[in-house]
Amino acid sequence: DGGITQSPKYLFRKEGQNVTLSCEQNLNHDAMYWYRQDPGQGLRLIYYSQIVNDFQKGDIAEGYSVSREKKESFPLTVTSAQKNPTAFYLCASQAVSNQPQHFGDGTRLSIL
Amino acid sequence: SQELEQSPQSLIVQEGKNLTINCTSSKTLYGLYWYKQKYGEGLIFLMMLQKGGEEKSHEKITAKLDEKKQQSSLHITASQPSHAGIYLCGADLSGTYKYIFGTGTRLKVLA
Numbered sequence: 001d002g003g004i005t006q007s008p009k010y011l012f013r014k015e016g017q018n019v020t021l022s023c024e025q026n027l028n029h030d031a032m033y034w035y036r037q038d039p040g041q042g043l044r045l046i047y048y049s050q051i052v053n054d055f056q057k058g059d060i061a062e063g064y065s066v067s068r069e070k071k072e073s074f075p076l077t078v079t080s081a082q083k084n085p086t087a088f089y090l091c092a093s094q095a096v097s098n099q100p101q102h103f104g105d106g107t108r109l110s111i112l
Numbered sequence: 113s114q115e116l117e118q119s120p121q122s123l124i125v126q127e128g129k130n131l132t133i134n135c136t137s138s139k140t141l142y143g144l145y146w147y148k149q150k151y152g153e154g155l156i157f158l159m160m161l162q163k164g165g166e167e168k169s170h171e172k173i174t175a176k177l178d179e180k181k182q183q184s185s186l187h188i189t190a191s192q193p194s195h196a197g198i199y200l201c202g203a204d205l206s207g208t209y210k211y212i213f214g215t216g217t218r219l220k221v222l223a
Binding site for chain 1: 142143145147152153154155156157160162200202204208209210211212213214215216
């Protein structure tokens with residue numbers, strides 16, 4: 001079945017450590033997105049990519065990095081510079097700009 | 113302030129009752145998307161509205177986009193416990209790939 005796969009479902013980070021969240025899609029969508037969801041704040045855009053080898057910062061990019069080397073993959077690295085990384089992270093993909101985004105099941109990141 | 117305001121923030125209804133959730137923007141909406149989320153899970157796409165005055169239905173859920181394209185409503189008829197969850201509206205305000213989302217409406221349906 002076509003869809004978006006995020007892994008792992010739960011992730012724990014130690015202080016000073018970088019961690020990478022995986023997002024893979026087999027929908028052949030050009031655009032991919034990373035959002036952060038905190039209680040009561042809805043979704044906030046971290047990074048997005050409209051095409052392979054290109055990506056743009058969203059509203060809260062500080063402390064995060066991404067790469068888009070393949071159309072199917074858009075990994076997100078939460079660096080040690082992100083001081084409050086505990087959140088639910090959602091990846092999405094989109095075929096074209098006037099079509100809905102489709103979401104993965106999310107990764108919950110916690111700090112040890 | 114939020115660019116996309118949702119109301120109410122939470123709603124508790126008795127099974128069988130109708131309910132409405134609103135999503136209001138201060139800018140013209142190029143596209144308005146409704147999603148449902150169960151706690152700890154991803155967002156499930158419900159409906160997309162793009163034209164002023166457009167109305168779409170899926171099972172017992174109806175969504176409308178007003179003529180000025182600045183407000184949308186989601187109406188559930190004869191609610192069931194399976195309708196419980198968080199409803200979010202998302203919008204394209206600039207005609208680009210960037211979406212913004214409302215803060216969500218948490219719905220609980222009492223059996």
